[in-house]
Amino acid sequence: MTSQRTRDRLVARLARQGIRHRRVLEVLATEPRHLFLDEALAHRAYEDTSLPIGHGQTLSQPWMVARMTELVVQEVPGRVLEIGTGSGYQTLVLSRLVKELWSVERINALHRRAGHRLGQLGIDNVHLRLADGGHGWPEAAPFDVILLTACAGELPEPLLAQLAEQGVLIAPLADRTGCQWLTRVRRHGERFERQRLESVRFVPLLEGVIR
Numbered sequence: 742m743t744s745q746r747t748r749d750r751l752v753a754r755l756a757r758q759g760i761r762h763r764r765v766l767e768v769l770a771t772e773p774r775h776l777f778l779d780e781a782l783a784h785r786a787y788e789d790t791s792l793p794i795g796h797g798q799t800l801s802q803p804w805m806v807a808r809m810t811e812l813v814v815q816e817v818p819g820r821v822l823e824i825g826t827g828s829g830y831q832t833l834v835l836s837r838l839v840k841e842l843w844s845v846e847r848i849n850a851l852h853r854r855a856g857h858r859l860g861q862l863g864i865d866n867v868h869l870r871l872a873d874g875g876h877g878w879p880e881a882a883p884f885d886v887i888l889l890t891a892c893a894g895e896l897p898e899p900l901l902a903q904l905a906e907q908g909v910l911i912a913p914l915a916d917r918t919g920c921q922w923l924t925r926v927r928r929h930g931e932r933f934e935r936q937r938l939e940s941v942r943f944v945p946l947l948e949g950v951i952r
């Protein structure tokens with residue numbers, strides 16, 4: 742169920758559904774998504790579906806991970822900040838494609854488990870922090886790309902402030918009716934240009950830390 746053949750089948754499906762970036766597809770074909778799930782769910786790791794990771798959170802579906810990663814690598818992905826480490830799978834995928842990555846999670850159990858898994862895989866260009874991601878990571882700013890893997894109503898001001906000039910923030914944002922849109926926000930000086938991409942579904946961005 743976790744064989745190379747199953748992974749190749751998933752990647753072929755993602756390519757048919759519009760994921761074009763060759764390196765992104767290669768990374769999804771290579772990296773072990775099953776290691777980021779509980780054993781009982783590992784056999785479903787290469788289905789194109791989101792799966793629970795405990796604490797009411799989910800590992801996004803592979804198509805969504807691929808799409809967000811594509812949006813990141815279209816930029817100059819030097820310094821990247823991810824809000825919502827979760828299982829650490831999106832973090833792993835990004836670590837293969839960007840220079841240096843900072844990732845913040847608010848739930849300690851998830852933060853620790855992700856650190857353990859990434860450590861076992863020998864990933865050394867990722868910095869993890871247990872914190873409310875709404876504050877960003879001021880000491881490591883500015884970032885070329887900030888990626889939110891949870892849906893915000895309004896964009897936290899500190900995140901916009903930590904974007905480099907021409908940097909982008911990629912996030913699911915909820916409109917007034919509660920619909921979520923994958924949104925790209927590009928910084929031009931003190932002006933932030935928003936572009937709505939597509940309709941999506943994510944867990945909400947929440948405040949505070951759970952220890």
Ligand code: SAH
Nearest residue numbers: 800825827828831846847873874890946947
């Ligand atoms: N990228 C993750 C997706 C996890 S779901 C993966 O590949 O598994 C979104 C995650 O965002 C959850 O783990 C949730 O706890 C976290 N989150 C929500 N609000 C947050 C906040 N303010 N700061 C940091 N993490 C947050």
